[in-house]
Amino acid sequence: MRLMRAWVAVCVLAGCGVAQAQSHLMVATGLECDAQARPMSVEDVPQLEWKLAARGSLHGAGQSAYRVLVASSAGDIGKDHGDVWDSGRVKSDATFGVAYHGKELVPEATYFWKVMVWDERGIAAGWSEAASWTMAPTVWTAKWIGEAGTTNETAEMPVFRHEFVVKKRLVRAVLDVSALGQGEVHLNGVKVGDAEVAPAWTDYRKTVRYDAYDVTRMLRVGRNAVGVMVGNGMFNVVKTPGRYTKLVNSFGRPMVLVQMRLEYADGTSEVVATDGSWMAAPGPITFSSTYGGEDYDATKAIAGWDRVGGRSDAWSAVEVVDGPGGKLRAEVAPPLRVMRVYEPVKKTVVSSGVTVYDLGQNFAGWPEVRVKGAKGAVLKLTPGELLNADGTVSQRSSGAGRRGSQWFSYTVGATGDVEAWHPRFSYYGFRYVQVEWTSGKGEVGSLRGDAVHSSSAVTGEFASSNAMLDSIHKLIVEAMHNNEVSLFTDCPHREKLGWLEETHLVAPGLLFNNDLRGLYRATEENIADEQKSDGMVPTIAPEYTVFAKQGYGVFDDSPEWGSAEVLGGWTAYRAYGDVGELAREYPVMQRYVDYLKSKAQDGIVAYGLGDWYDIGPGEPGMEKNTTMGVTGTLMLYQDAKVMEKAAGVLGKADDVRRYAALAAQTADAFNTRFFHADTAQYDRGSQTANAMPLDLGIVPDDKRAEVLAHIVADIHTHDDHVTTGEVGYPYMLRALMDAGENDLLLAMMMRKDPPSYGSQLAAGATALTEAWDANPHSSQDHFMLGGAEEWFDRGLGGIDFDMSRARDERITIRPRVVDGMDWVRTSYDSRLGMVKSAWRRAGGALTIDVSVPVNASATVWVPVRAGETAVSQSGAMKLRDERGATVYRVDSGAWHFVVKHH
Template sequence: MWDSGRIASGDFLEVHYGGPALQSGTTYFWKLRVWDQAGKESPWSNPATWTTALLHPSDWSAKWIAADADGPRQLQALEHSGKVVESTTPLPIFRRDFRIDKPIKQAIVSVSGLGQYELHLNGRNVTDSVLNPGWTNYRKTTLYNTYDLTALLHQGNNSFGMMLGSGMYDVPGVKGRYTKFIGSFGQPKMILQLHIIFADGSQTTIVSDRRWKTASGPITFSSIYGGEDFDARKETPGWDSPGFRDTDWSSAIEVAGPNGDASNPGSELSGKIIPAIQAAQSFMPVKVTEPAPGIKVYDLGQNFSGWPEITVSGKRGSTIRLLPGELLDAKGLVTQASAGAGSNAPVLFSYTLKGSGIETWHPRFTYYGFRYVQVETTSASADKPVVLSLKGKFVHDAVNIDGEFTSTLPLFNRIHHLIDMAILSNMVSVLSDCPTREKLGWLEQTHLAGTSIMYNYGVLELYEKIANDMVDAQLPNGMVPGIAPEYVAFVDSKGVSTNFRDSPEWGSAIILSPWTAYQSYGDTEILAKHYDAMRRYAHYLRDKSQRGLLTFGLGDWYDIGPNFPGESQLTSKGLTATAIYYQDLNALTRIAKLLGKDSDALEYAEEANSVKNLFNRTLFHPETNEYDRGSQTANAMPLALGLVPEEHRQAVLDNLVKDIRKHQNHVTAGDIGFHYVVRALTDGDRSDVLYDMLSKTDSPSYGYQLAKGATTLTEAWDTNPNSSQNHFMLGHAEEWFYRGLAGIDFDMSRPISQRIIIRPAMELDIAGASASFESVLGTIESSWKPVVGGWDLNVTIPSGAVAAVYLPVGVREVSEHGQPSSAADTLKLSKEKDDVTAVTIGSGQYHFVVHR
């Protein structure tokens, strides 16, 4: 198909495929080799392979099928219906028998089920992940999955079975169950296409159509918000296996897809790869209490996103009722107050036993954020069912672990865990704000916390998906809503967008999130694909501005002021909104240059300079060297974004530090500002201030959250029990742990010689820190500890890369593996400003001893 030939470049990530267009359903192989600096070539790698899915809408011959036609239940997507019903009908299941009469070479199935699905073949669940296929604006994009069934099919009779859940596709309003909003894209439906290549070269296709059969399944209620009820008495043994008698089942109905186009079933289907969602970890109870007769509460020791799994025994018709929650009330009972769910409309899971020995169950099509599970049992007889075991299953995107951080200070390790668990708990198809009350993809986190996330996990595919969600949500006038997918529009009674829908700090994610992904992964495709959407949003902000000044939005959300947190209290909205606008324009300038759009780059650079000048004329007070009202956010954002005139930078930084010291080393910045506080202090070589802030254990601080028993980062700095107990929006210390304390500063947007900078904060009162990061260039490691008269520093730089290592002020001597730097040909020492020593190194492992 294609041979790149030898390409002499250190920028190997930008070698793109240049062969003929790929074909659907085709297996491709690839291999590579490299040359070293002496021109010596390596052997060829072992061949790797992949198979393309259905790349074109016309490749689909399958039909969307459902149990019922879309009717009055279908609501306009992205809209409140306000209609609450007493109950919903059980979710449908589907089946189809088919026969294979000769040996198979390859069998690939492409499948989607809305809102969510579980596919069975010959009595076996073949989906290796959960909550498929992923949340999108189904009118514009519906994802599907592919599975290789070659080893699972056999000659003779075979049978497909399909279970459907509601997910975000169909959110019901049911009396007595919690929901964030009510809305639907239509009835549950599915589409499936199995392509078989036989050993003799012939082919056949099995598709979803009216030959499939359907019946009501055992899931009697399912809501992504309200929970799930399962009646095991309604299970039909063998329903998903060959030979099952389905004569009393109904024929499936062929229906239009989510976009309403019945003539082209594949028109909105996308096989884009996104991270699979998996039940990745189990938590066992650390404590079981009985706060009231007949009620047991299981403490799983960790707040997380997922579901409980129970093993029970009891009489037929007995019911186990599970109430999950993040906190307990004064009586020791589970409360859902932190998630906004009251006792009249809680989130519940329930299981009704079939009464045949030991039974194990967990919800399939919903999840929740919880630490505790309250268990109540009911039975028509005196014998109540027995819960033999209960455990929690941690459900999140199955992303690669790219980073590892540790320090000799236990508090910092616990803070790292606190943030890490919140990140994972909110990584389920989107980056949600919390896994309880909302589950919505609030966008400001995607760029503000992006670097923190990317130091820990490989999330390029997730960020590509989020970018697609934002494009699907973008309005004709260029506005990007605060959430994507936009399942509910936050508008007032007149239909006008509120600040929750239209805030520059949130909408700018369309520009800043792909840019953040590029800085970590160096792939220009995410920039090129979404460039037009970025331009449209920048033009929208220009039209909304007052000669370049923006004064609307939420501002520094959840900052710490005199009132209950919410919209910004300490910082003017004009400061955060305009600073973000400037950041957008700077990013677009660089993106346009990367994409070869020089005239656009010039346009955005000129506009950025105009906004900078207006920003400083309007918001900077040169007589006091403060911005706006002098809050931490007000001074940190201009510092971090390069808005401060050079001659005033040190004075503004000093004022930022002064305010932090005035608050006894406590933070006052909120969701937006704290990110820039961390960056401004790290960039300004004031890790000592961050160290003091992160060492606090009184309110407000991470340490205070830990002292109050939090196991995930909470929404409010003071762990308010009426706020979410599982948010990652304030987790920006994570970036400092890697970039500041351990010293791994990585940015693919910088020139090749500056992509890796090692600059650990070794002068702090701590006995050492260590981090490793699996970058796209390879493994980067930095580990240091103090020794008599200086420090030990171990560094690993990946093959083909170079790095600059910055050492503390006043370094007198440096040795590497016992050799003085002056005797090591591979080391280049230079003195930077402020008497900072820099060492330039190539790939390899280094052991430095640094002396003052």
């Protein structure tokens, strides 16, 4: 940080009174442990971090030191006493990845911590507010329980209950629960927490997730009651005639594990846990399927089932059962929550007794209704993405047909009462809801849509003067959110499977828009669970189905999908800089690269799905424009390059050399096999075949311009349309963007005829669709074609963030100013803090405003054309003129640049 050091030197020479001065830094905020504000189940050495903010708009503010206090009680931390750990003043600018180094931590104990920071002049900013974390249990006394006499094919879902006594004044109560497949826990008649569809989906024979809650305020001295309601989820998928079922797979019947630690004011404690003394009964959920929907019969609800004294003849003793076998692990993915509510924008009576509600947006979640009718009357709710010609709801885009249909139903519990209900354990992707009374009479007082997806924090913003681009951005981001649950799914209705290729192909857009540390870690752990003994990584994780058993073995193993283990892990490191996570993943990454190398013949990897869904003759699917082996071999090359870099980060010199050699050998083999020097094209000259090696840097230097020209010419030949599949598309976008072909990219984005984003918008799509032309037979809610998001954020907005680069280059801001646009505004709440970039063209001048977070620096590329001059009106340090830009180095703070004709 040259500017910062120069400022400090001037201050020292001038005799600034630093001892009396106020710190340039505000107190540290946003304290997190293991990427969570107050985690309840920390299993490893806690990793601490915080955010910084400067006072005013000072340039060059930063952290020179920190001090962390950790205490065993709120009282001690309030007195600035770290009885568990006092780091002392540590000279460091680190604000994350600060590992705990205090006394041995006690399982299930809660610890309180805070931090003091010093600014770049050595002046303290004062103590932060206190935060806390709780260590995970290491001993489980709870037993798995199930309803006696049931099997995995029992339709009615059980409910469980138990009464217990809180003997004296509580100081803390923590409840750990895993209800499989999905569960909802109640204490004294009130739902615990606001998470939905928990716990996370995993390979339950390897890993079982549990959720932890502080329930101290929900308990009272005396008798209390705990109740658990369950659904099948992905744990138990059973074939049901008439109801849609994508796959059949069961880990067992529904079961529950609960362990609650009660800590009393006198220092004693006890544990309430599931065992043979708990009770179970058939519950009101009479059908539960992740794919087929959910039926709820309120006439079968047991009054007071989750309250003290809620006894009934329906209850009987539970059966202690064997668990599915997986290791109990705390949740790492953020909880699913109701993130938005959609009210109907239109209500249409399509026939007698059949009404269709239009919620205006295709989203993932469920309908919520308020109804009144005769006891036993049944309301059927059929969600869907599209409408049939007669106005009824269609599910053809989401797999309905020979596999059956999906719906929710509610049976009224009492005549004349207003009753509110929504499904609990089955969600769907839909915009429309068809409502009809299939038995008895009733009326719907209201209907709304609850959007349910990951609560991962929003981190990015993009807005521009171009309404089409803003609409495309919204289209992509909506589909991303709709497929962010406890893992990344391909669609929220038809499959709900964790297809892996999207986690690296469209990762720049995913990671720009949300804080996905938890979801990427969950994905990596799912992959590790599913990796085969030979190193193969399947196309989906968890691997809930083996496609070969259905006659589709090609879908089990593909380099473009399996490489997510390497490329996704590295992408997460670039975004978050978590060396510990990279080190944990490294052996899994190594095994996969060894596997993929073993599949090469003469250096060429020619199997799998290739450039899936490219645009050629016939229906989309297997690649048509590119020879098998192009994308697979380039995956091996890219994997090797990533391993070379990862090995360097981890200090593995021998591996650096080994993977560098593998990358070079693979590049040579690829060029030997596919490059035609006489025509300066690869393979058959498809957009994918030419763009991928150009983006990856393996085209001979003297041929790069010609290869680029062929890509541009091919795009123009297709009237500024894409022909790549989902694999080649992001590489083509990057190749064009980095070559300065941004006017062409804008022209492609502005097309309204298929294949294009504009054709999807013209078809009425409100989330990105699976097929470029919004084919109604394909999903209307896929994010695999969302590569344009990188051009919006890194291209037009110019924010390029990479923690794997040298410190001064981690933040690079290089906006692409395109004719036909007046302004662009972007921001990204990075691991280092908020980065902002905005440009505007007006009155013959271009202005660029940049904001760099405290404790960081950035390289800013200000675009200039012939006859133009760039000026920094805030004193930025000019480095050079290069490639149509004036390059500056700036420290933290706000910076303003003006480009004018001279």
